[in-house]
Amino acid sequence: EIVLTQSPGSLSLSPGDGATLSCRASQSVSSSFFAWYQQRPGQAPRLLIYGASNRATGVPDRFSGSGSGTHFTLTISRLEPEDFAVYYCQQYGSSVRTFGQGTKVEI
Amino acid sequence: QVQLQESGPGLVKPSETLSLTCTVSGYSISSGYYWAWIRQSPGKGLEWIGSKYHSGATYTNPSLQSRVVTSVDTSKNQLSLKMTSVTAADTAVYYCARDTPYSGLDVWGPGTLVTVSS
Numbered sequence: 001e002i003v004l005t006q007s008p009g010s011l012s013l014s015p016g017d018g019a020t021l022s023c024r025a026s027q028s029v030s031s032s033f034f035a036w037y038q039q040r041p042g043q044a045p046r047l048l049i050y051g052a053s054n055r056a057t058g059v060p061d062r063f064s065g066s067g068s069g070t071h072f073t074l075t076i077s078r079l080e081p082e083d084f085a086v087y088y089c090q091q092y093g094s095s096v097r098t099f100g101q102g103t104k105v106e107i
Numbered sequence: 108q109v110q111l112q113e114s115g116p117g118l119v120k121p122s123e124t125l126s127l128t129c130t131v132s133g134y135s136i137s138s139g140y141y142w143a144w145i146r147q148s149p150g151k152g153l154e155w156i157g158s159k160y161h162s163g164a165t166y167t168n169p170s171l172q173s174r175v176v177t178s179v180d181t182s183k184n185q186l187s188l189k190m191t192s193v194t195a196a197d198t199a200v201y202y203c204a205r206d207t208p209y210s211g212l213d214v215w216g217p218g219t220l221v222t223v224s225s
Binding site for chain 2: 033050
């Protein structure tokens with residue numbers, strides 16, 4: 001099973017700031033099968049990025065994903081009030097899908 | 108557009124079986140893709156339970172494999188989850204989602220809270 005470790009556990013930022021979230025895998029993951037999700041309080045998760053760097057439909061271009069192998073990054077260029085949420089990474093290249101533990105981006 | 112909706116009892120007694128259904132609209136399950144169950148314990152992160160293809164192939168979280176059965180009913184366009192011998196640790200919001208090969212979990216249901224308590 002591929003273990004995903006996200007850092008930091010939480011980020012305290014202000015609207016307009018940039019944010020960089022990290023996800024490290026215990027073994028190499030194909031970038032074709034790596035995703036990021038956003039979860040706002042009381043809501044279901046929402047797909048943000050798939051294939052490591054492709055924005056899902058309707059996702060603003062202030063969100064970008066990058067990385068390969070065992071290290072992936074989600075960057076939010078200018079935080080809007082609605083971006084304060086929890087972000088999860090996920091790999092779906094193996095038969096056992098796994099999630100990271102989440103990074104909370106808070107004001 | 109594709110929509111998913113979970114349904115089932117909100118309260119299950121310890122040692123009993125949890126049964127949930129996810130109804131898919133706007134897309135025929137038999138057209139393809141895997142269909143997944145994910146859960147989230149209160150205040151915790153996401154845990155993948157399993158994914159099932161409409162024609163039968165199934166992947167299940169090894170930590171839950173002995174207690175979980177997933178199935179698909181293409182005639183009703185539904186997927187279902189059964190989890191046996193539940194304990195308080197199985198209290199969670201349960202989500203269903205479409206599990207695509209290149210786009211991950213691209214559509215989610217709103218989730219349903221299941222509490223395990225006597």
